[in-house]
Amino acid sequence: MLSKQDQLTELVRELESQNHVFAADPLLVTEKLQDETATPIQKLHRRAERIDMNGQLASTLGKIDGRIKGIILVMSVVWCISGFVGLFTLLQANVVNFFYVLVCLLGFHTLMLVGWLVLTIVNQGKQSPSIITSFISPKALIRGKDDVTQAAVAVYDRQLQHTGMRWYLSKFSHQLWLATLTGMLLAIIFLLIVRQYSFSWESTLLSDATLMSLTHWLGWLPSMVGFSVPDAEAIAQSRLVQEAMPLSIARQWAGLLIGSLLMYGIVPRAIAWAFCALMFNRKQMRLDLKLPYYQKIISFWQRKVVDADDFVERVQPVAPVAKVTPGHKLVALLEYPYDDAAWYLAAAGEQVHNFGILDDRDDMDRLIGYLENNPVQVLLGIHAHALPDRGTMRKLDKIASHAKQGLIVQLLNEPMTAPSVAINNSQTDRYQQWQTALAERQIGLVSA
Amino acid sequence: MSTPFKNTDSPTNTNADQAKPQGLFAEKAFNLEKSATNQPVATRAVADSENTANLDKTDALAEASSNKTMAEILKEAPRTTLAMGEALKLAVVGHTNTGKTSILRTLLRDMYFGEVKNEAATTRHVERALISDSQTGEALVALYDTPGLEDASGLMDWLEDNTARRRDGIERLQQFLANDIAKGGDERASSSNFDDYSQEAKVIRQVLASDMAVYVIDAREPVLGKYKDELAILSWAAIPVMPVFNFTDSQDANISEWQTMLARRNLHISTRFDSVAFEFNDEMHLWQNLATMLTHPEILNQLIHRRKEDWERLYDEATIVIADFLLNVAAFVREIKEEDDPMPILHEMQEAVRQTERTMQGQLLNLYKFYDNAAVATPLELQEYQQDPFDPELLKAYGIRTTSGAAAGALLGLGIDAAALGTTLGLGAALGGIAGGLLSNTGSIADKITGVKRLYIDPATLTLLATRSQDLLTSLRHRGHAATADSPVAELQEQSIAPWEPNKLPSELKKARGKPQWSSLTGNNSEQSRELRLDAAWNLSRKLRR
Numbered sequence: 001m002l003s004k005q006d007q008l009t010e011l012v013r014e015l016e017s018q019n020h021v022f023a024a025d026p027l028l029v030t031e032k033l034q035d036e037t038a039t040p041i042q043k044l045h046r047r048a049e050r051i052d053m054n055g056q057l058a059s060t061l062g063k064i065d066g067r068i069k070g071i072i073l074v075m076s077v078v079w080c081i082s083g084f085v086g087l088f089t090l091l092q093a094n095v096v097n098f099f100y101v102l103v104c105l106l107g108f109h110t111l112m113l114v115g116w117l118v119l120t121i122v123n124q125g126k127q128s129p130s131i132i133t134s135f136i137s138p139k140a141l142i143r144g145k146d147d148v149t150q151a152a153v154a155v156y157d158r159q160l161q162h163t164g165m166r167w168y169l170s171k172f173s174h175q176l177w178l179a180t181l182t183g184m185l186l187a188i189i190f191l192l193i194v195r196q197y198s199f200s201w202e203s204t205l206l207s208d209a210t211l212m213s214l215t216h217w218l219g220w221l222p223s224m225v226g227f228s229v230p231d232a233e234a235i236a237q238s239r240l241v242q243e244a245m246p247l248s249i250a251r252q253w254a255g256l257l258i259g260s261l262l263m264y265g266i267v268p269r270a271i272a273w274a275f276c277a278l279m280f281n282r283k284q285m286r287l288d289l290k291l292p293y294y295q296k297i298i299s300f301w302q303r304k305v306v307d308a309d310d311f312v313e314r315v316q317p318v319a320p321v322a323k324v325t326p327g328h329k330l331v332a333l334l335e336y337p338y339d340d341a342a343w344y345l346a347a348a349g350e351q352v353h354n355f356g357i358l359d360d361r362d363d364m365d366r367l368i369g370y371l372e373n374n375p376v377q378v379l380l381g382i383h384a385h386a387l388p389d390r391g392t393m394r395k396l397d398k399i400a401s402h403a404k405q406g407l408i409v410q411l412l413n414e415p416m417t418a419p420s421v422a423i424n425n426s427q428t429d430r431y432q433q434w435q436t437a438l439a440e441r442q443i444g445l446v447s448a
Numbered sequence: 449m450s451t452p453f454k455n456t457d458s459p460t461n462t463n464a465d466q467a468k469p470q471g472l473f474a475e476k477a478f479n480l481e482k483s484a485t486n487q488p489v490a491t492r493a494v495a496d497s498e499n500t501a502n503l504d505k506t507d508a509l510a511e512a513s514s515n516k517t518m519a520e521i522l523k524e525a526p527r528t529t530l531a532m533g534e535a536l537k538l539a540v541v542g543h544t545n546t547g548k549t550s551i552l553r554t555l556l557r558d559m560y561f562g563e564v565k566n567e568a569a570t571t572r573h574v575e576r577a578l579i580s581d582s583q584t585g586e587a588l589v590a591l592y593d594t595p596g597l598e599d600a601s602g603l604m605d606w607l608e609d610n611t612a613r614r615r616d617g618i619e620r621l622q623q624f625l626a627n628d629i630a631k632g633g634d635e636r637a638s639s640s641n642f643d644d645y646s647q648e649a650k651v652i653r654q655v656l657a658s659d660m661a662v663y664v665i666d667a668r669e670p671v672l673g674k675y676k677d678e679l680a681i682l683s684w685a686a687i688p689v690m691p692v693f694n695f696t697d698s699q700d701a702n703i704s705e706w707q708t709m710l711a712r713r714n715l716h717i718s719t720r721f722d723s724v725a726f727e728f729n730d731e732m733h734l735w736q737n738l739a740t741m742l743t744h745p746e747i748l749n750q751l752i753h754r755r756k757e758d759w760e761r762l763y764d765e766a767t768i769v770i771a772d773f774l775l776n777v778a779a780f781v782r783e784i785k786e787e788d789d790p791m792p793i794l795h796e797m798q799e800a801v802r803q804t805e806r807t808m809q810g811q812l813l814n815l816y817k818f819y820d821n822a823a824v825a826t827p828l829e830l831q832e833y834q835q836d837p838f839d840p841e842l843l844k845a846y847g848i849r850t851t852s853g854a855a856a857g858a859l860l861g862l863g864i865d866a867a868a869l870g871t872t873l874g875l876g877a878a879l880g881g882i883a884g885g886l887l888s889n890t891g892s893i894a895d896k897i898t899g900v901k902r903l904y905i906d907p908a909t910l911t912l913l914a915t916r917s918q919d920l921l922t923s924l925r926h927r928g929h930a931a932t933a934d935s936p937v938a939e940l941q942e943q944s945i946a947p948w949e950p951n952k953l954p955s956e957l958k959k960a961r962g963k964p965q966w967s968s969l970t971g972n973n974s975e976q977s978r979e980l981r982l983d984a985a986w987n988l989s990r991k992l993r994r
Contacts, residue, residue, distance in 0.1 A: 019807040021800045021969050054796075056971075146971050335672050360673025361601050389544050389568035390644075391599030391674055426566050433567055 001159050001168060001280075004061070006287050009048040010158075011057050013293050014151040023053040030297055040298045041287065047297070060152045064142055068156075072172060076179040083183025091191050095198045095241060098253060099211070102218075105184060105257075106265050109177060113268060116170065123166075159285060167280035174273035181265045188261065192254050199253035200241035208239065215256075222259025229256045319435045322408035322444030324348065328376040330403075332358045332367065334395070336383035338412050347410055347446045348379045364395065368402050377405035379446070384411045384430060388437035400443060409438060410446040535578060535587040536747050538738070539654045542664030543678060544568045544596025547694040550723035550930030551664055552577060552593050555731070557817045559929040562593055571595050572647065574654050581750065582758050588751045592654050595647040600677040603648050607681070617684025621652050655685045660738060667693040667702055667720075671709045679713050688741035691718040692734060697725060717741070726928035728759055763925070764989070766815055770917040771956075771988035773808040775981045777801055778910055778957040779966035782903045793903060800969045801905060805913060809920060816924045904961060908950040915946045918994060947992060956988040 002010060016026055029050045033043050052058055090104055142153055159165065191197075203211055212235050219229030230238065230252040237249060289298065324347065331344040332355035344352060353376065358367055371378070378399055386392065400407040411434060413427070438445050540548045549562035549571050556577050563570055572595050579589040606629065611620040624630055630649035655661050663682060669675070682689050691710050693703055703720070710718055719734045721727075735752045739745035780800065782793050813819070948954060960966050966981040968974035 018974070019810075020974070021803045021807075023796065023799070025799060025803055027806075145973055147968070147974050148971065150973070335674070336670065360676065361605065363673070364601075387545050387568045389596070389598040390647075391601055394599055394602050429566060 001162075001165070002155075002285050002287070004058075005045040005048070006285075007061050007155060007159075008052060008058055009044050009287060010155045011061060011148075011152055012048040012051050013291075014155055015057075015147065017293070018147065018151065020147055020151070022051045023056065024051050026051050030300065034301050034304060040289070040301065043301060044287070044289075044294065044297065057148060057152070060148045061155075064149075064152055064156055067142060072175070076175060079176045080179040080183035080186075083180035084187040085183075087184045087187035088191070091188070091195075091197070094195070095200055095243070098199045098201050098238075098257070099203075102257065102260060105261055109181065109265055109269075112177070113272065116173070116272070120170070162285045165285075167276045167283060171273055171276035171280060174269055174276060178266065178269050178273060181261065181269060185258070185261055185266065188258060192258075196244065196247070197250060197254070198241050198243065198245040199250060199257075200238055201235075202240050212236070218260060219256050221263045222256060225259070225263065227255040227259035228252050229259065319409075319438035319445040320442055322347070322410075322446045323406075324408070325377045325405045327405050328374065329353065329379055329405075330355055330367075330370070330374070330376045331379045331381065332356065333412075334380050334382045334386065334392070335359050336386055338381060338383065340412075343381050343412055344379055344410070347408075352379070358395075364398070367399065371399070371402040371404070375404040378403040378407045379410060380407060381410050381412050382434075384413045384427060384434075387430075388434050393437055393441070396443060397441065400441065406444070408444040408446055409434075535590040536660065536742075537590050537592065537658040539592045539594060539651075539658040539661040540664060541594050541651050541655060541661050541682065542596060543600075543666070543669075543675060544598045545570070546596065546664045546666040546669075547723055547930070548596065548664045549593055550928070551662075551692065551694060551721060552591055553930040554721075554723040554726055554928035555579070555591065557929050559818065559931075561929075564930065568598060569596060569647065574650050579751065581754055583754065588747055588754075592658060594651045594654050597648055597651055597678050597681075599645065599648065599674075600681055601674050603645050603681060604677045606645070617686055618656065621656065621681075621684055625649055625653060625656075652681070652685065655682065655687065658687060660688045660690065660741065661685070662734075662738075663689050663691045665691055665693050665706060667696045667706070670702060671705050676709065676713075679710075679715070683713065688738075689715060690734070690738055690741065691715055693718065693720045694723055696720045696722045723928045723930035726926050728925070732756065762815060763921075763993070766812055766921050766924075767989035767992045768985055769808060769811050769815065770914070770921065770992055772978065772981065772985040773804060773917065774910060774914055774957060775960045775984055775988060776804060776967050776969060776977070777905050777913060778953075778960035779963050779977075779981065780905055780969045781961070781964045781967070782970070783900045784903065786901055788901075790901070790903060797903060797905065797969075801909075801913075804969060805917075808917065812917070812920055812924060816927075817929065818924065818927070906950075907953050907957075910953065910957060911946045911948060911950045914948075914992065918947060918992060922994065947994075954988055954991050956984040956991075959984060 012022075012026070015022070026047075029047055033047050033050075036043060036046070038046065049058075087105070090101060139153055139157060142149065201211060201215070212232065215230065215235050216232070219227075223229045228251065230249060234249045234252050238245065238253065287294070289295070329348045329352040331348055331352045333343075335358065337357060344354075353370075353374075355367060355370070358364065358380075380396070380399065382392075396407065396409070411431065435445070540552055542548050545566065545568055547564075549564050553559055553561045553564070556579065558577075561577060562575060571593055574595070575593045577591045577593065578587045579591065580587050603624070607620055607624060610627070611623045615623070624645070629645050631646060661682060663679065665675075679689075691706070693706070696703065707718060710716070717737050717740065719730065719737050721730045721734050732752060732755070735748050735755070739748035739752070742748065780797065782797055784790055784793055960981065963980070964970060965972060966977055966984075968977040
């Protein structure tokens with residue numbers, strides 16, 4: 001069984017997955033909890049409590065819990081009374097057949113206890129038995145109409161499926177047996193107080209000696225804790241008694257009866273009950289934090305930007321600064337046209353051979369032919385939006401290998417019409433891509 | 449086999465002894481097997497030897513190239529034709545950074561397909577994505593995302609230098625694929641960076657294996673020499689090619705220039721398809737244009753039919769989601785005692801409506817396969833809801849006037865209608881008139897006796913919620929799956945016209961006012977209340993269509 005807080009957390013999860021409308025907005029609560037310091041599980045509990053601002057979910061859970069506890073209590077009382085009444089009817093006659101009564105008192109109980117023990121050992125670690133589960137299943141007990149109750153019932157049902165639940169259910173059955181045995185004990189004490197009984201014993205199949213030694217052995221444990229048990233003489237006298245027997249002997253037999261009920265009935269049951277309670281506490285069901293639902297929330301709490309990103313990346317690696325040689329120059333635009341016809345003036349001056357736009361393969365052949373015959377430095381104007389892809393870079397390499405005075409590159413920016421952050425970012429990115437590509441080839445870049 | 453140079457298609461038919469193809473340098477690229485003495489063996493000669501160009505160069509290349517026969521190559525990359533029951537293989541090709549992967553994302557309605565970046569060579573692999581019939585599950589179209597073509601001009605140089613002009617395009621491309629420069633990764637012998645055409649090889653290999661190709665054009669780019677080379681190479685593959693313009697926003701000048709160039713290359717049909725600003729009709733045009741290029745367009749017609757159906761059905765579902773939400777809010781009622789302070793209840797109601805609206809928005813996003821809610825403009829910051837539906841400023845911005853002011857009194861601006869059916873019958877009657885019979889009579893008479901005040905969400909807020917939901921839906925219908933996840937749904941910021949006047953609520957919403965059991969916000973069983981308002985939601989959804 002989950003703890004109260006865990007149950008509430010699970011209920012919130014169950015409802016949130018159904019898009020339930022809560023008293024407080026789960027997203028806001030989650031965000032507000034980010035800054036609080038606590039363990040994740042504590043924060044999850046707090047989150048559930050705050051989402052359930054008006055306590056409606058908690059009260060629904062409390063209602064179900066109360067109903068289950070109430071049912072267990074009522075059943076215990078009923079069992080107790082039935083034990084009392086059962087023994088009351090059994091002990092109507094004044095002469096009591098001792099072994100017959102003892103078997104009625106403890107026979108079925110002992111069988112069940114042994115059966116439980118065997119099943120527990122055999123079924124170690126398995127699911128709880130479904131018969132008992134359905135017996136106290138909240139689905140059978142509570143007919144929920146609204147979403148919250150249905151979800152709460154589902155949460156309870158899921159707990160019943162848990163492995164630890166078998167101990168809870170065993171504990172429950174032991175508790176009922178204890179109630180019955182207590183009822184019987186009360187009945188015996190009551191009857192022995194108000195009536196005088198004679199105890200007899202008889203047998204068709206077993207010999208007297210066997211029954212006498214059996215009585216002796218039976219009396220050993222009660223006598224250990226101080227109950228007076230019949231001695232050999234008393235046993236011999238009690239055989240086939242028909243009328244009132246001496247009070248001292250009757251008291252001895254009564255001591256044996258009560259002692260047996262206590263030592264062979266109530267004490268083993270109580271031990272089993274305590275064992276189950278212990279095992280149940282050890283196998284306490286916990287929140288499954290591995291669920292994506294919880295992981296999402298926890299990871300949201302875990303990360304937070306403490307110091308905003310204000311880092312401006314330095315362009316690395318930087319393309320070498322272009323060295324303008326004193327000799328002749330050829331200027332060309334790579335592929336894209338450019339509005340400013342005199343774009344090269346600042347870098348190369350007026351004494352240049354203007355090649356125009358270098359686009360297709362014919363242009364390229366023409367340029368290479370020119371470069372073969374004229375020792376010039378080439379200034380290539382490249383549109384800043386152009387991609388430094390493999391094809392473009394191959395062209396640059398080819399020109400660089402043919403230009404006898406080397407190749408330098410000028411990136412031409414579009415005159416900014418509407419500067420927006422997005423455009424700016426993409427331009428910076430592209431500029432960096434060019435820097436990297438040019439640095440790799442040691443081609444000089446004319447600073448803008 | 450009359451001459452030693454006659455075609456021997458079967459690779460088993462070796463004619464190493466007879467063939468001394470001194471003049472057939474071009475065929476040396478297809479050695480059946482490399483002999484120990486490097487003696488080239490011709491296995492396939494289509495024509496007599498009249499080839500004379502580039503002898504030395506090709507000879508050298510032939511030595512380096514693979515030792516496969518043309519027949520083997522053809523076997524490995526069989527030209528497939530569209531067979532019945534097979535998906536149409538459609539290669540998406542184009543220059544690098546033109547948005548091929550973006551177009552695929554939008555066509556597939558999958559915002560997580562591939563990787564998209566503003567740089568060269570983002571996609572370096574060929575990836576297949578199937579479009580299936582949504583009803584039968586039958587695969588209709590297999591789209592292939594390819595790496596971008598980066599150096600078509602260089603490849604063209606190589607092809608002209610190293611392949612024979614008299615061969616047809618496919619054969620020349622096969623020859624390229626068999627060459628070392630077409631190999632990538634560890635297979636490559638030489639490490640020179642500039643002869644690396646492995647990316648182009650991937651594209652060409654895929655194009656040869658496809659039924660059709662879509663050539664993606666960035667409409668912002670002018671017509672350049674490299675693009676012409678790309679189209680020339682694609683035309684060699686001899687499959688139908690459909691040019692598709694991406695990023696078409698206000699690029700008409702460029703597009704007409706492009707169309708002129710394409711027409712000169714016999715590509716008379718082209719399609720606009722913006723992967724970010726999505727238009728469903730553009731997509732239909734794309735499929736229809738592709739269908740015209742096929743002799744058996746049944747499969748594409750089936751796809752068109754199904755996509756139209758799905759699109760329509762999606763719209764139906766979306767409007768029903770909105771209608772259901774509106775009815776849920778309209779039926780939301782809380783009762784308080786006449787003398788009680790309404791504020792705590794009002795805040796609870798506002799909170800409930802906010803959460804419900806967000807849920808509805810999430811449903812719409814999921815319906816249109818946008819799976820991260822960062823795209824919705826519902827702010828979840830700590831400070832406040834910036835677009836709180838209960839913000840009176842927002843009502844003004846949407847041009848919605850609150851008409852029930854007189855009745856709402858102190859509660860005006862909180863978006864809640866108070867039907868105060870209190871002590872005096874006169875007030876009750878007046879309210880009855882203003883509310884326009886929104887309240888069921890039995891309720892009001894009982895309320896008069898018990899002195900109960902009923903709180904509703906007011907018509908102006910309902911109208912605002914309806915308008916906002918419609919705006920969201922409209923923008924989702926025009927949002928391509930290539931849009932970056934964190935870019936806000938643009939149209940949400942724009943204010944559009946309300947579907948109805950706040951004082952003329954549709955009859956379904958009016959009816960909902962008298963049916964508190966229709967609302968799941970009051971803690972009813974949400975399934976039951978949804979079923980109760982199902983019919984009304986369907987009727988209302990008809991009125992929400994724009």
